[in-house]
Amino acid sequence: METSVAKVEDKPLVPTDSKLLVAANKLADIYLSDISNLNEAVGMPMTNESKRCGVNAILFLCADMGASEVQKLPKAQLVQVLQFVTINGLDIYSGQVFIDKRWDKEKKCYSIKATPMGNAYEIMVNHFGVDVEKVHPAWVIHEGDKFTMPQHNGLSIVPATWTQTLEGLSGKAIAICYPIEHKKGDPEFVVSTREEVAKNLMAQITNASLRDQNIGRNDLFNEMEGKTLEQLLADENLARFISPAYRNPASRESMIITKMKKNALMHYTRDLGNKAFESVADVLHQDTDNDMVQKGVVSEVGDSTKPIGSTKVEDFSSDDVGVISQTPDEQEEQPEVVNPETTPVEPSPKKEEEAKKDEGEPKIDFFNTGDLK
Numbered sequence: 073m074e075t076s077v078a079k080v081e082d083k084p085l086v087p088t089d090s091k092l093l094v095a096a097n098k099l100a101d102i103y104l105s106d107i108s109n110l111n112e113a114v115g116m117p118m119t120n121e122s123k124r125c126g127v128n129a130i131l132f133l134c135a136d137m138g139a140s141e142v143q144k145l146p147k148a149q150l151v152q153v154l155q156f157v158t159i160n161g162l163d164i165y166s167g168q169v170f171i172d173k174r175w176d177k178e179k180k181c182y183s184i185k186a187t188p189m190g191n192a193y194e195i196m197v198n199h200f201g202v203d204v205e206k207v208h209p210a211w212v213i214h215e216g217d218k219f220t221m222p223q224h225n226g227l228s229i230v231p232a233t234w235t236q237t238l239e240g241l242s243g244k245a246i247a248i249c250y251p252i253e254h255k256k257g258d259p260e261f262v263v264s265t266r267e268e269v270a271k272n273l274m275a276q277i278t279n280a281s282l283r284d285q286n287i288g289r290n291d292l293f294n295e296m297e298g299k300t301l302e303q304l305l306a307d308e309n310l311a312r313f314i315s316p317a318y319r320n321p322a323s324r325e326s327m328i329i330t331k332m333k334k335n336a337l338m339h340y341t342r343d344l345g346n347k348a349f350e351s352v353a354d355v356l357h358q359d360t361d362n363d364m365v366q367k368g369v370v371s372e373v374g375d376s377t378k379p380i381g382s383t384k385v386e387d388f389s390s391d392d393v394g395v396i397s398q399t400p401d402e403q404e405e406q407p408e409v410v411n412p413e414t415t416p417v418e419p420s421p422k423k424e425e426e427a428k429k430d431e432g433e434p435k436i437d438f439f440n441t442g443d444l445k
Contacts, residue, residue: 085135086165096134099142100127107154122158129157129186132164132171137182144181153186160188160196168192190330193337197252200342205253210333215243222261229258245325248332264336270301272331273318277304280313301328 087093104126108118118126133142142150153171156162162169167190173182188196198207213219216239223230232249245266252260274296281287295309304310305318317327 085132087131087135092134092139093131095139096131097127099134099139100130103130103150103154104158107151107158110151110155111159116159118158119161122161125161125163126154126158128163128165129154129169129171133173133184136171137173141182145184146179146181149184153184156186160192161199162186162188162192162195166190168195188334191333193334193340194250196342197337197340201252202341202343203254203256205255207337208251208253210336211249211251212245212329213247213249214240214245216240217243219247219249221263229260231259232261232263245329245332248329248336250333250336262336262340264332266328266332267301268335269328269331270299270304272335273301273304273314276315276318277310277313280315284313 087096104118104123107126108123111118111122130142133145157164157169160169164171168188169192170187170189171184172187173184175181176183194207194210197204201207211219211234213234214236216237218233218235218237220233222232232251234249247266248264250262252262254260277296278292281289281292295307296304299307305314305324311319315327317323
């Protein structure tokens with residue numbers, strides 16, 4: 073039996089089949105109970121909002137993969153994804169996170185990974201930025217606008233200024249500025265420029281080229297070396313490796329604005345409290361959202377990257393999991409991750425038994441879901 077799934081415009085898949093929806097919600101009850109205990113153990117008790125983000129992540133996975141496949145996922149990976157979305161408060165149905173799945177031919181199961189998208193970095197810095205009171209909406213500065221950088225006057229800050237102009241309304245976006253209020257002291261103005269997006273594009277080109285065995289890495293780096301963003305986009309030799317969101321004039325500016333926003337905040341210092349929390353809440357600095365666009369599973373709407381559900385599953389072997397998506401100059405030390413051998417989390421047998429006995433709902437064995445694909 074095929075899973076009944078609805079595609080909501082500009083949103084991920086949503087389960088519509090009643091049996092699948094019941095199974096998804098019961099799986100959410102089972103797993104999120106354990107996630108709640110884990111989060112509380114690192115000083116981050118689950119709120120109603122964070123629980124909603126966790127439930128929506130499981131609903132998406134069940135709609136996209138089927139309840140039976142969700143149960144086959146590596147438990148440590150599922151725990152990491154659920155902790156990531158619940159701790160950071162990222163909702164997949166609001167375009168704040170994307171959950172990518174790939175088929176591991178050697179292990180004969182899916183592998184999943186969560187990637188921040190859209191305004192996710194604004195949310196994370198708002199929650200965890202050191203001494204941050206509020207991250208205000210980004211100023212999108214266009215050619216023709218009047219903008220002055222913040223200035224230092226001794227220990228005081230002279231604020232940045234931005235004046236929009238009619239000329240700027242039709243110009244390219246050249247910079248992003250986030251005004252950030254601090255709990256104490258002067259505000260901060262975090263700026264990212266259009267030209268910095270060249271590094272993001274080079275990372276995406278490098279990642280896409282890994283699928284072509286006929287391309288020499290040195291030749292590719294020589295082709296890209298020293299080029300501006302516009303020169304990279306205009307290079308016909310690189311065009312086949314550049315995602316449609318960059319190539320298409322209708323979505324190019326939105327993609328570039330999204331990247332400038334990400335670049336402005338992704339390295340902002342966050343107070344994560346302890347190592348256990350940090351290992352889950354920190355982000356692998358990979359340009360995976362570019363890769364998602366390359367595979368046709370996200371859509372550029374406005375100035376945020378929004379998932380619309382998986383349309384393709386990429387095969388890979390377990391040796392490919394560590395493939396980097398940055399150029400050599402962009403590689404960074406990766407954060408510690410949960411060890412699957414030492415920290416597996418199994419669903420609670422007690423809660424599973426209770427779930428089967430719930431009155432008024434179909435009695436489904438969640439660890440033998442049969443034709444729920």
